[in-house]
Amino acid sequence: MYRIIYYWRRALGNVRREPLLSGATVLTLAVAFLCFCSFLAVALGLDRLVGQWADDYHISVFLGDGVSEDEARRIADRLDEVPQVERASVVTSAEMRERMVAGLDDDDALGDLDARLFPLTIELRIGGDVNDPALVAALAERLDALAAVEQVETYGDLFARLRTVSTVARAVSVVLGVIVLLATLLVVSNTVRLSLLGRREEIEIMKLCGATDRFVRVPFVLTGALQGMVGALLSLVMLALAGAVLQRAVGGFLPPFMGHDLVGLPIVASAAVIACGTALGLAGSHLSVTSFLKGAP
């Protein structure tokens, strides 16, 4: 136990002895991780959004002016029997108006609109794979052919675009992740190397006193791990601050549109980023110390 305490004391001593070098390392890592975390947050946010929309996905079938509610219900019952349709429900003009007004302020002029201006609608929840655009398009085409139907809205274009953006964001995150991985290894191993070179004599003396490679290595490896962890943690703090600023700037706009906060990272992802920073710092410093000690007397 006292050996572990000793190692940590030396690791913290390494940071204290070279505060500028350690600070610069942590800041560099924080910036690198911030780039990665920003894209990761966007990718995960879009992913969640696509998932939510997929869960909620429906096709809106707008009926013509002359169609009565009874007739709409009969059409809905018939559509319910179509294999791809999970559920068909009628949304009356009044209900449609309610939905519209619910998202508006009290003094909004649109709140005064007459219910008759809103079309009678059948909402179809699709039972098959909503990610299959061909299936959705074929169904929409069949519905459009019905005499009572005025227009069919599948939201296919929006959905496809969102999915493309999500895929791109995920790919960028992966590329950035690899770059950050290499950068962290390089930054930490070079910092530790500089530290080792500056303390070459001290290490020589330690080895003359009978210090094993492990005794010399462990404090430096812990220092690297500490720098990686603090760098990753700092990037998350910076991301949260940036998120708060963004939220304040476009706060009224983002949540209703996106449904959730795009900038923050979920707890599991945050923990993974910190673990990743720690592991990379550990690996970088381990590489550096091991290669240094190979050449030591």
Added chain:
Amino acid sequence: MSLRHVSKSYGPDRHVLRSVSFDLAVGEFIYITGASGAGKSTLLKLLYRAEAPDSGEVVFCGRDLSRLSRESVPYLRRNIGVVFQDFRLLVDQTAFENTALALEVLGMRPRELRKRVEYVLDRVGLGEQAHEPVRNLSGGEQQRVAVARAVVAEPAMVLADEPTGNLDSLRAAEVLSLLDAVNRRGTAVIVATHDHMLMAARPRRTIGLSGGTSFDFPREQAHEALELAELQAMQDYRKRRTQRALGPTNGAEARGHDGSWSSDRSVDARG
């Protein structure tokens, strides 16, 4: 400690030690002496395994150090304390921290470590300056810290490489007294020095190094033999310098009439 026909060279033209042999008994105190460049430091490096011999055996506590694996070297060094001419201390750290280093590598508990370090620093007369950064101490005090660091782990042997080289005669005598006291407690001590005054003040078994070979002689002949060895070393040096001055274009003359390499080498080879 036993050396058997140990040779060490740095490149084909620099034979530092040639078939050096001697034994060191438990608790013995010996001087190793010779002119500058005679191989004293190299010999000590072989003993604490900073270098490995080209041939021969260096046996310590029944183990041949030349066959020691890299992983085993630290465990050897825990049994050997080393004192250097330039002290090799961490000047930003205190006398206490420098001395404690030798016990920290052993993983000693902090309470026991503190007790042992304080005791040893008291013994070398630095109890009051224990928490003083080393850079604030005088040369003599710094060398005493180095001695404290070398002996605090109670090693079987202490090696001192020109320990008084940077000290005036009074401080040198103090440091030697310390090493003498360490030896009286049963620790073997090897002091590499070319300070005849020092050796005359505390006569002990002396091993001379000259032309790469060693010679062990009785105390009463030490002074005379040392002078002789130094004279020989000086002659060798002059010969080499003359040869270098002649340069490679005069190689025919340097090689001698029969075309063989100069007598300097053959003398060296014979020792």
